[in-house]
Amino acid sequence: MSKVKLVTSEGEIVEVDIEVASKSVLIKGMIDDSGVEEEIPLPNVKRNILQKIIDFCTYIKDNSPPEIEKPLKSNNLNDVTTPWYAEFVNLDQEVLFELILAANYLDIKPLLELACAKVASLIKNRSIPEIRKFFNIENDFTPEEEAQIMEENKWAEESF
């Protein structure tokens, strides 16, 4: 099977099967335009993230996409998709965020959906202070400002 050369942000060249790489709409477009001879630079994608992406695209070549129902019924992805997909996005937040940005940049919809579902599952059913801690968001509101925001959206905090 013929291959295409992808260049990571570190400058490393990685050879990938065309069929696998073509799961990215961006890369497919580039191959269609200029063939497989030229190296394709991916300055936004690190080596470790590219490896995750190759793993994913290889998997969806032979398997059906994750198909996660919206809105999420559970915050355990095992309940809403298959074990392989649930395990695949069981990552540190930072890697997860990088993966989302890369999936968005490379235009790989099933991966974008899966990773976003993971982020949603992390937000779901947590209180706002918990979410803030989780995403490491500094709180630079004054207590009065914060009280007002909380008051406006009070119903969202309370259990239904």
Added chain:
Amino acid sequence: MVDIADSQKLSFKTHLRNLLASKLIVKEIVDFLSIRDIAKSEIIAKLFKERLSSTQLNIYNNVVIKASEFQDFNKFLTFIDWYQNRIESVYPQTFFLCINSYYLKEDIQELQRPLFLSYLEKLFARLISNSKNLISLRINMARQHGDRINDPLCDLLVPLLKQLVSGIIDEQGQIVQNMQELWIESMATVEMIKQISQFESLKLLKIINCTYVTGEFLRNLRSNNLRTLDFRSSYQIEFNQILECVQNNSGTINNLYVDGEYVKAQQFVELIQNLKNIQELGIFFGQKLKDSFLFELNQKVTGESLRIFKMRKAYKVNNQILNLFFTRCFPNLRKLKLDECRNIQDSTVVLIGTNCQKLRSLSLNWCQQLKSDGIEKVLLNCKLLKKLNLVGLKLLQDQAFERAIQIEEEKKNDIHELRTALDSLKLMNLASCDYVSDTLLYKIKRNHRSMVIFNYYQDEVEL
């Protein structure tokens, strides 16, 4: 909770900022959240000082209000009010209101009725003035039989429909209608149907469980691109009215759902002759269907196009013709329901397991001739199956599941591929199956904790 080392905080924060800067990504995430979580994400955005206003996020372009997400009536009203304010300067594309809540039923229908109506009146008034982008409207009311308790709500809806019928003026100065999808459940008046029949660009029309509305205005409906018609449980919409509506829009309708209780065998044939490239077909009371119907359908469908097929209570349809029908491969069939098709035998279900491997949902409730061969085949082959309903299969035995369990044992350490349907199933209903043992169900549950299994007594199997 995982804390992040200080050295990583900066890059982490940059990533999060980048993430929230892309509308597409935010939309993807928000789509997976329920309304309560959406409000939370709004708070996060505020806390993050990203100045992402609600309109930038596009969250409120798709208004979704479900009473079932609330257990407290006052909080539900607060939410309606909150939404109404949020869409003050938004022109939503879709609006979905579902008042079908077990907890709030009494408050909504009786105790707090006037208060509830006054909140909805405000919401609809807002919607009417901000309706120019609206393409999809879906309103489900709590099920009502006979009485006209939902008429005041219909009266609130009529002005909105009128507004949508009158259309808007586009850039070329032409009057255009945007309405593409209309879905109403348990609430309809003749006045509403009269308005609805004036829509010219509808793609989907569902009038479900509107038991006292008649369909004479439907013959006026001529839409240039009508794809889906659904008149389930709306008993007074007559066959002739449905047929006329289908004929007037023939050449475009791919998807049809009807009760069929009062439809004669020959009329069914006439109905499907007027459909084009059938993708979804649902008949819920198929008592009058005969073999000739399935024979005709077999001529009419192509294997590739059929995605959903539901045929309940087709008592008179024989196994032989079902066999013929499923001899063909249906690579895109996602949902199949043949509940109470009494004559169906294992030979047909074996064919289903062989030729419909992409099924997501299969329902064979009360198909009482079925033994184990068919279900075994389905479990081995349909590895994308999420729902399996097998209520009342009196001859079904543990044997049907044993081969699948054996394969799972053999491939114990392999999580990289789906071994059998047991890996993909999220729900399996085996109520009233006399010969499926609890021991077997526990065994399956132990290996598949996230699968919901119902036992003989319709109780959920718990370890």
